[in-house]
Amino acid sequence: MLKNYFKIAIAVLKRRKFFTFISLFGISFTLAIIILVATFLDYVLSAGYPDTNRNRELYVSHMQLNSSKNHSQYNGGPSFYFINRYVTTLKTPEKIAIFSNSSATNSYTNNKKKVNNLRYTNDKFWDVLQFSFTAGKPYGKQQLDNAEKVAVISEETSEAYFTDDAAAVGKYIETDNVQYRIIGVVKSLPFSSNVYADMWVPYTLTKEDLKNTGLMGGYSAILLMSSKDDLDKTREEYDQMVSKVPMQDKQFDQMFTFADSYFQSFIRSMHLAEGTNSGMGIFLSFAGIIVLLFLLLPTLNLVNLNISRIIDRSSEIGVRKAFGASSKTLVYQFVIENLILTFLGGILGVVLSFVIIQVANSSNIMPNMVLSINFNVLFVTLLACVVFGLLSGVYPAWRMSRMHVVTALKAQ
Amino acid sequence: MIRLQNIEKVYRTNTVETMALNSISLNVAKGEFLSIMGPSGCGKSTLLNIIGLLDAPSKGEIKIDDQKTDHMSDKQLANFRNKKLGFIFQSYHLINDLKVLDNVELPLLYRTSSGSERKKLASAALEKVGLSNRVKHFPTQLSGGQKQRVAIARAIVGNPEIILADEPTGNLDSAMGNEIMDILQYLNTTEGATIIMVTHDENMAKRTHRLVRLFDGSQVQ
Known part of the structure; x- marks a missing residue:
């Protein structure tokens, strides 16, 4: 038939x-x-370069503060303080990567002007994300704690200034009037990547006041679990942790922030979420x-x-x-x-x-x-x-x- | 085998009402070869369509094999037509996009038979009408007489008890027409098929067992 x-x-x-x-x-x-x-x-x-472990990761990148008095609402990312003070206390994740939103900086190196997207990160950032180093290595805890002015740059940035990647390591790159010593070069990322940048430097170098106790800011975290079986446990632990966070600003009485899968986090970035509603529907x-x-x-x-x-x-x-x-x-x-x-x-x-x-x-x-x-x-x-x-x-x-x-x- | 009682068919438009068939009662016995004649527009084809359950009468009752047909659903009617009836049309109505063998297989598609079984039966039917050498041709590559023979093969492939032929020789010259009549007579006498044929041709009608004449929707003979 x-x-x-x-x-x-x-x-x-x-x-x-x-x-x-x-x-x-x-x-x-x-x-x-x-x-x-x-x-x-x-x-x-x-999952793709360099974020290849998405099946055992959760993302903390959004926060919503509500005021029932004023019927007002603020949306944005969590602050460094919130992540460092509360999120890093979670027991289930194996490692936690912390990174800032990227900011455009002006660089004049070797008499060439270039706009570099820069992110501040912690040392675990390099463990959680599987960057491919073409030369050099990432910065470690000691360099982070000592606020050493070191940077990892993308291959594209390296090619813009230096003859080859190996030659770039040990050289200096100046951006927004700060000189950084290049210690590593990584394969360039697609612009769609959630950690896309031209340069990554230790967060201890930021001019921002990291001691500011405000809950909202321009940072994100990726929680890497040892197994995907721990995802639900981490979500529960995260929710419990959030319920105990005191509201710093008295004008707000409700806080919504979640440890999301990448897809949920992507949807939340479209501002479709409202309180506990993830916006998926x-x-x-x-x-x-x-x-x-x-x-x-x-x-x-x-x-x-x-x-x-x-x-x-x-x-x-x-x-x-x-x-x-x-x-x-x-x-x-x-x-x-x-x-x-x-x-x-x-x-x-x-x-x-x-x-x-x-x-x-x-x-x-x-x-x-x-x-x-x-x-x-x-x-x-x-x-x-x-x-x-x-x-x-x-x-x-x-x-x-x-x-x-x-x-x-x-x-x- | 076929019993028609007081069949009426009325076509209605907003302004006009046309009586196409008026109180037709007819019995056709098993194995009979019946011809229906009459001038154009007298209701011959309408009657054949009603007997073939392609159209419903406005009034009256049709029984085929003692089965009432007026309350059958679309699916039941389709199944009944598939098992009991075979149609031959004046303009053949072959599907030009399909080869001869596929055209003949068509009624078997609506039964539970395998592809190889369908091919076997279709080849046998084409053999009966003398066209086994044209199985891979398309209808457009055949003459009028050959097309009608394919149409006959399609009508008999499912081994129906009743064959309804609407002017099967109408588009053919007399030699070809006689060939078609030979096949129909063979099917009637040798295979025992009951045949009802609409025709304009007295000579063809003479070769059947009985003649029914219609005039203005009424039976006059």
Whole structure:
């Protein structure tokens, strides 16, 4: 039966080549865009260099303070004080990386001007994140405690100033009028990385007052567990710890901060969260609506094309009914045919997006980012094909199947 | 085998009401070869469609094999047509996108039979109509007579008890028409098929057992 449907579907596609071209173009173009978005999101959300341990990590990067008196609310990151005073007391995490938001600094080295993104970090930062050193090494606890003016720079930064990475180690780089001795060079990060920067230096060098006891600030922490089985335990421990934190500022009476998975943290960064609501529902609904709206136009186009084919195929519909096809069987047949069409469009979409990705990777439009189509993306594509095929196929199939058999036979 | 009682068919529009069939009662015995004649628009095809359960009468009752058909669901009707009835149309109604063998297999798709079994039965049906050398052709590569023979093979592939033919020789010259009639007669006499055929041709009608004449929707003979 399916073989017969396939033969018919291919024959129908060949019959009206212009219609087929329009249909396949619409489908493949739409699916290619979905594949590109899915590939990008997959890249951003999946574990990757240098954050390769995401399956056993939790992220502390957001905080919300509420005032029930003023009905006001503040959102932002936690302060260094909050992380250092409270988060580092957690027993379950094996290691905790602390790092600041990146800040743009102006650097004049070797008479070259460059804007460097700089982050202040602790020493454990280099243990939690799996940076690949092309030269030198990271700074340790002693250098952190002694506030040594040392820096780890990216390969890209190194290439901007020095002949090679090895030559950079031991040299000085000046940024925002502070001279740092370069002690390590790491492979550059994609800009989508949560720890992206051009330079990383010990947090003890910051001009910020680290003793400020305010709870909100510009820092984040990554909690690395020895096993992913400890994730829930850490979340519980974190929540308990948060419940005991005294409110420093009396104008606020509620504090919300969580140890999130990377995905939850990503959603929280979109400011969709509200108190204990992680914003996941809003995000998924919103993403679903966007995808549906995006699919709507080509779907309507395909519905229209499919309906216009009814007249072409009325004789076939009549014959099939006369020889024993029920309306339900015909709906099934036409939906299957449409799914075949959308899958062909899907294959073209994958090829098209593959070409676009290769071009984007080789042209370095997105620095240090190498996108690839993996199984997750192919699964999303398959899902989009099914949704697209069903959305555009069911109504025309229902219309076709409702056609009266005598009318259908007379139409030829 | 087929029993029609007081069949009426009325077509209604907002302003006009047309009586296509008026109180038709007819019995067709098993193994009978019956022809229906009459001028254009007298209701021949409408009657055949009603017998073939492709259309419903406005009034009256149809029984096939003592089974009432008026309360059957879409699925039951489809199943009944598939098992009991085979259709031959004047304009063949072959699916041009499918090869001859696939066209003949079509009724078997709606049964639980394997692909190899379908192929075997379709080949046998094509053999009966003398077209076993055209299985891989497309309908557009065949002559009118050959197309009609494919249509007959499709009608008989599921071994139905009743064959309904709507002007099967209408688009063919007399030689080809006679060939088609030979096949129908063979199916009737040798295979025992009950055949009801609508025709305009007196000569073809003479080759059947009985003739029913319609005029303005009423039976006159």
